[in-house]
Amino acid sequence: MEEIRVFCPATIANISCGFDVLGVALDAVGDEMVVRKTKTPGIKITKIIGQNLPLETKKNVAGVAALALLDKSDYTGGFEIEIYKNIKPGSGIGSSAASSTGAVWAINELLGKPFSNLELVQFSMEGERLASGTAHADNVAPALYGGFTLVRSYEPLDIVKINTPKELYATVIHPQIEIKTADSRKILKTNITLQNGIKQWGNVGGLIAGLFTEDYDLIGRSLEDHIVEPIRSILIPGFNEIKTNSIEAGALGCGISGSGPSIFALSKGEATALKVAQAMKNTYQKIGIDYDVHTSKINPIGIKKI
Numbered sequence: 001m002e003e004i005r006v007f008c009p010a011t012i013a014n015i016s017c018g019f020d021v022l023g024v025a026l027d028a029v030g031d032e033m034v035v036r037k038t039k040t041p042g043i044k045i046t047k048i049i050g051q052n053l054p055l056e057t058k059k060n061v062a063g064v065a066a067l068a069l070l071d072k073s074d075y076t077g078g079f080e081i082e083i084y085k086n087i088k089p090g091s092g093i094g095s096s097a098a099s100s101t102g103a104v105w106a107i108n109e110l111l112g113k114p115f116s117n118l119e120l121v122q123f124s125m126e127g128e129r130l131a132s133g134t135a136h137a138d139n140v141a142p143a144l145y146g147g148f149t150l151v152r153s154y155e156p157l158d159i160v161k162i163n164t165p166k167e168l169y170a171t172v173i174h175p176q177i178e179i180k181t182a183d184s185r186k187i188l189k190t191n192i193t194l195q196n197g198i199k200q201w202g203n204v205g206g207l208i209a210g211l212f213t214e215d216y217d218l219i220g221r222s223l224e225d226h227i228v229e230p231i232r233s234i235l236i237p238g239f240n241e242i243k244t245n246s247i248e249a250g251a252l253g254c255g256i257s258g259s260g261p262s263i264f265a266l267s268k269g270e271a272t273a274l275k276v277a278q279a280m281k282n283t284y285q286k287i288g289i290d291y292d293v294h295t296s297k298i299n300p301i302g303i304k305k306i
């Protein structure tokens with residue numbers, strides 16, 4: 001194979017209680033990427049359609065992730081990358097993760113899959129380091145593994161794939177402002193109280209148990225964040241109204257998607273997820289905020305060839 005076209009899914013990181021460790025891949029939103037082998041060594045980004053992002057390899061997250069892979073490979077040729085961006089940078093649904101994972105996954109396919117998923121996560125994390133200053137894996141892991149993932153440990157890196165309940169749907173609304181992950185990380189406190197720690201790890205355990213046993217009520221009860229949401233939600237217009245109205249419309253729970261400003265809700269069944277989307281839209285229309293909204297099945301496989 002000389003060339004491949006891939007779909008790179010958007011992802012929701014943190015999922016309320018799991019800051020930097022939990023994430024899930026979406027089905028309805030994502031980027032596309034074309035990667036082809038070249039005789040010239042190295043990585044060349046030839047085209048970016050849809051967003052204004054740097055073509056220079058070392059300044060582009062896809063380029064940096066691909067270089068991290070090449071550094072560990074004995075392949076002597078190179079690759080050209082075309083990126084078709086549908087996910088807006090700074091929207092909170094894993095724009096940089098889609099680009100970096102798309103590049104390394106596609107290159108791995110073209111090389112005959114010499115690297116494991118875990119190694120691809122490590123290469124992609126270099127893209128996240130460039131984008132946000134921290135090599136977090138909670139967006140790149142679900143993009144590569146599909147479904148829900150847990151970063152059980154960063155040192156050593158240990159990723160656990162979590163079951164996806166069959167009737168679970170996500171709704172995501174993006175108020176049309178940009179929040180850079182680097183900025184929304186800077187405002188966080190570096191210490192937490194034991195009291196909040198107890199609440200948070202109770203919820204992480206509850207959410208994982210709920211996902212495995214397909215206990216939707218338990219999933220809903222566990223979608224709480226006592227550490228990050230109270231700080232970051234201040235940056236998001238209408239956050240509290242969207243949350244209250246989504247839950248009233250039937251959502252199991254609602255929180256900040258990644259570092260925001262997108263807000264996500266999880267629901268049982270598509271009909272409820274669509275009702276939640278309508279409630280979110282009504283809320284932003286009432287307060288006069290422009291938005292994009294998506295309702296999506298959970299994507300069980302992650303990145304794929306198209």
Ligand code: HSE
Pocket residue numbers: 013014019020021092094136138139181184185258259
């Ligand atoms: N866990 C990261 C954060 C995700 O919340 O900063 C960024 O998309």
